[in-house]
Amino acid sequence: MHNYLFLLIFFIPLTAAAQTYPSKSVRLVVPFAAGGSTDIVARTLAPRLTEMWGQTVVVDNRPGGSTVIGTEIVAKSPPDGHTLFITPAPFTIVPSLLKKLPYDPIKDFEPVTLINTTPLVVVVHPGVPAKNIKELAALAKAKPGALNFGSSGSGGSNHLAGELFNSMAGVKMVHIPYKGNAPALVDLLGGHVDVVFNGLTSAIPLIRGGKLRALGMTSLARAGAMPDVPTLDEQGLKGFLAVAWNGVTAPARTPRDVINKINADVSKVVKTAEMIEKLKADGSDPAGYTVEQYQKFLRDETAKWAKVITAAGVKGL
Numbered sequence: 001m002h003n004y005l006f007l008l009i010f011f012i013p014l015t016a017a018a019q020t021y022p023s024k025s026v027r028l029v030v031p032f033a034a035g036g037s038t039d040i041v042a043r044t045l046a047p048r049l050t051e052m053w054g055q056t057v058v059v060d061n062r063p064g065g066s067t068v069i070g071t072e073i074v075a076k077s078p079p080d081g082h083t084l085f086i087t088p089a090p091f092t093i094v095p096s097l098l099k100k101l102p103y104d105p106i107k108d109f110e111p112v113t114l115i116n117t118t119p120l121v122v123v124v125h126p127g128v129p130a131k132n133i134k135e136l137a138a139l140a141k142a143k144p145g146a147l148n149f150g151s152s153g154s155g156g157s158n159h160l161a162g163e164l165f166n167s168m169a170g171v172k173m174v175h176i177p178y179k180g181n182a183p184a185l186v187d188l189l190g191g192h193v194d195v196v197f198n199g200l201t202s203a204i205p206l207i208r209g210g211k212l213r214a215l216g217m218t219s220l221a222r223a224g225a226m227p228d229v230p231t232l233d234e235q236g237l238k239g240f241l242a243v244a245w246n247g248v249t250a251p252a253r254t255p256r257d258v259i260n261k262i263n264a265d266v267s268k269v270v271k272t273a274e275m276i277e278k279l280k281a282d283g284s285d286p287a288g289y290t291v292e293q294y295q296k297f298l299r300d301e302t303a304k305w306a307k308v309i310t311a312a313g314v315k316g317l
Helices: 002-020 037-053 065-075 133-142 157-169 181-189 200-208 256-270 273-281 291-312
Strands: 026-030 057-061 083-088 109-124 148-151 174-177 195-199 213-217 243-251
Touching: 002 256, 026 037, 026 065, 037 057, 037 083, 037 109, 037 243, 037 256, 037 273, 065 083, 065 243, 083 109, 109 133, 109 157, 109 200, 109 256, 109 291, 133 157, 133 213, 148 157, 148 181, 157 174, 157 195, 157 291, 181 195, 181 200, 195 200, 200 213, 243 256, 243 291, 256 273, 256 291
Parallel strands: 026 057, 026 083, 148 174, 148 195
Antiparallel strands: 083 243, 109 195, 109 213, 109 243
16 A cells, blocks of 8 residues: 555656646757758747647757767756757767767667658769669779768768768778868769768759769668669668668656657657658658657667777777
8 A cells, every 4th residue: 555655656746747748938959050950850840849839949059069069958957858959860979989978878868759860862973883882882892992982071970871881881982071061062073072972952953953873872761752762771781771860859867758748749740741741852751759769779870880980990079
């Protein structure tokens, strides 16, 4: 009887927390400046949650420190669900590049849900004699070190996607880092680099215009925006996955019933026809994971990139 009363008393505050959540405005922290893909996702989500929750949901841009500044703010915020982190792919990459972080990426956060994934597309200059991934790998094997790939900079998502390709295909394309993705793309168009693992959104018009050739998608399923382009997984590199993504993560010790409510409500928004149309227009695919699916996703991504970074000898930021 005493045990029953103890459990009842213990769960009452949690239930009450979910019933009254949110009790004030909710802040969505974005660790980038306004205008980027993560910011756009946050600003698409915010008004829909505002309408659903009856409380203002605001986007708070906190760029800098390779996403560390915004991430730390969330880690040290009250665990009540009123500060949430719009979590980008670097969340699982930075821990392997920066050995000293002002937060613990596992202990200081509670996973909520995955919002969307955006595949990279492997694009080559039309002068490269490869029509698919198998031909690209064969070309790279026939001439070790002769092919190169450009990226937005060392340690970035498209750099690591290239290193993952090197590892899984058993080749060694030479990495050429740029100060941002735009100059890498300019040099690809000019034929100065051979390959770029590029964000789908900016590549679509160049592919459709015949200025670049698409060889494959880095997602496990074909992208809704370009369903005719097969994945690397389909083309023999089984399990190849290198996507940009955005999720929702909360500070550690946020009550589980509050986490569950946020998960359900965000997932409901993500799966609306309006949101799906918006994401697909930007080259993304909606996710809406359960808490457990998102937790596994974060764990798998962190382990994968740690292995790639170590194997490729990528230097820390």
